[in-house]
Amino acid sequence: MTNSISDIHDADVMLVIGSNTTESHPVLSLQMKAGVRKNGAKLILIDPRKIELAQFAHLHLRHTPGTDVALINALAQVILAEGLHDQKFIDDRTEGFEAFCEAVRDWTPERAALITGVPAEDIRKAARLYGNAKSAAIFWAMGITQHTTGTDNVKSLANLALLTGNFGRPGTGTNPLRGQNNVQGACDMGGLPNVFPGYQSVIDDGCRRRFAEGWHVPYEKLSPNPGLTVTEIMDAALKGTVKGIFIMGENPMLSDPNLSHVEEALREVDFLAVQDIFLNETAEFADIILPAVSFAEKVGTVTNTERRVQLTRKALDPIGNAQADWEILIKLANSFGAGWHYENPAEIFDEMAKLTPQYQGMSHERLESGGIQWPCPSPDHPGTRILHTEKFTRGLGLFSPVDYIPPAEEPDEEYPLILSTGRVLFHWHGGTLTRRSPGLDELAPYPEVEIHPEDAAQLGIGDNDSVKVHSRRGVISARARLTDRSSPGIIFLTFHYAEAPANLLTSSAVDPIAKIPEYKVSAVRLEPGMDTDQE
Structure with missing residues (x-):
């Protein structure tokens, strides 16, 4: 997030797109609702489904999944046409404005309506509401990024904020809501295949020399070649170029797309090690399983979605032979x-901080008194609540012209429906933890597929019936839940359930830049299934 969570209360307008905030980020959603109820903020919700947050929205644009760029370009076109843009901010702090104007000139609301399914007048209302705000904040989650056009989706939202000068002030900014509690910290510390910690590029000679010196390794040992993403690793395993895989705290046999492809890849490798706190579906394929510990059994830090680094403290002793991840990794490294x-x-954190500019002013000792938002460049720095107050990381903010590209897989005669996947409040990702909680599993004990009543009637499907969901990659069974939360032609399925793995249906197609799979758009068909005794 460019801003802080508390900034929500300074926003006149919130634009929430691709985020079922109530169920995926429930605590943060309370701040949004309070902003509407107590502070009079206006909420623009852009989501294909009638999610709970829609009750608080002043405008709800229900677009077809995968048409985000068309809709956002149309919002920008209206803002420009009606003179709602911030020309001074554009002149002082951005570049590329002319090319951007040319790119969105023909994206009228009428044109976008044909693609998105959102009425043209609603697009105009949303553009005016956002464009007239003194302080407007944009929030998004995986509904924006999990597309083959995910990078373009994010760029188009940044364009909208640049166009209206909504950066560097309280209640503004572009604010991605990260998908896991420490995914921000993992990325900060180099958990990406193309960067060292602090987003320092592996192809940069100076960065490699800096890390070679800091890690006390020969410069030649640090490869200048970016590594592979998770989906690329599976492809490489099938080609025979990846011979072994070491998986920590991840369950690709439930969370990765096109699970038949993943299973084939895991069976193909010569060696698979899994390090986790439970035996999950992926561990069934492992040659060796290393028992790890939970957050309550180790010391470390987590970095949340607002860039706040927080210390976690050990509350319990590990059970049996389980060890903290850092202890296991040190033993493995030293065996080599x-x-x-x-x-x-x-001690490990101190080394990371020395090599990571955003963390240089932090230490475990300092974090004992509370979390700190990066960048924090020195021990006396208080941390940074708002980014880009005076300039952007690159200097001037860059407008990025983007055009609409359809999803990799669209409905057709054989597979006439769009499947979009997501979460429910009571479970988390593959359910490794939450499905072992009797209280939570009782609240959401079995997989349901949301179907609009019109689609169900055409197929002879009743509420609570068992249905089969087919894609080009597989088939699963689930219970039908007839509801207008999903629009006609669109069904929704969660990915928490091993007995009905939604990702058996999803495509391996990825964004060409970020390499994120397109979990949000797959072509499927429905048919009545056998009666189920799920209770």
């Missing part, structure tokens, strides 16, 4: 002759 001698997580 690495010669690592870290005594505790605080």
